């Protein structure tokens with residue numbers, strides 16, 4: 419069973435060697451620093467500040483595991499923050515790639531967060547390519563939707579589809595969810611995706 423409301427912080431890992439064995443289905447949250455990963459987790463949990471949120475980008479520097487019933491939700495360090503010292507950036511990159519290399523058994527899906535207000539960055543596009551190449555299932559979440567007017571929302575949808583077609587991705591090949599941690603847009607859809615995948619996993623193991 420998945421129970422968002424009972425979510426608890428489990429542990430923070432600073433190196434890939436420390437990562438625990440794969441023992442429950444995992445859902446990972448990844449994206450540029452400051453894009454809203456921790457805020458999204460708090461929204462999913464219905465909690466104000468279980469996951470640390472800050473105005474200072476680069477705040478989540480570890481792989482943070484939260485348990486919610488029978489699944490883990492995993493907050494990954496943000497990429498692409500220019501002011502991060504070089505050695506920190508290298509450590510984050512190795513931690514995040516080490517995470518993806520070692521979680522094949524338990525990783526259900528990755529939520530790749532991209533700021534809906536801006537054109538995807540090079541790092542965003544590289545991440546999309548990485549998940550396609552490695553065949554890691556992923557969902558794109560366009561964050562901070564509350565900050566866009568109706569016109570901007572439509573314009574950015576068009577811009578985003580164009581960016582995807584530049585990557586030669588069919589518009590319907592990847593699931594895209596528009597999200598706001600402020601007004602709850604997309605929250606039920608994300609909970610639904612997680613619930614569906616975690617119960618599907620259970621049925622498989624019950625067979």
Ligand SMILES: Nc1nc2c(ncn2[C@@H]2O[C@H](COP(=O)(O)OP(=O)(O)OP(=O)(O)O)[C@@H](O)[C@H]2O)c(=O)[nH]1
Pocket residue numbers: 449450451452453454455456457458470471472473474475476477478479495496497561562563564565597598599600
């Ligand atoms: N308006 C608005 N602001 C948001 C939303 N989500 C996050 N923010 C703000 O964006 C900033 C960064 O949010 P975080 O959730 O800490 O982002 P993060 O991706 O976890 O950042 P790192 O841990 O540095 O990688 C904070 O000031 C949040 O309040 C949203 O949906 N709407």
Ligand SMILES: [Mg+2]
Pocket residue numbers: 455456457470471477478493
């Ligand atoms: Mg964070």
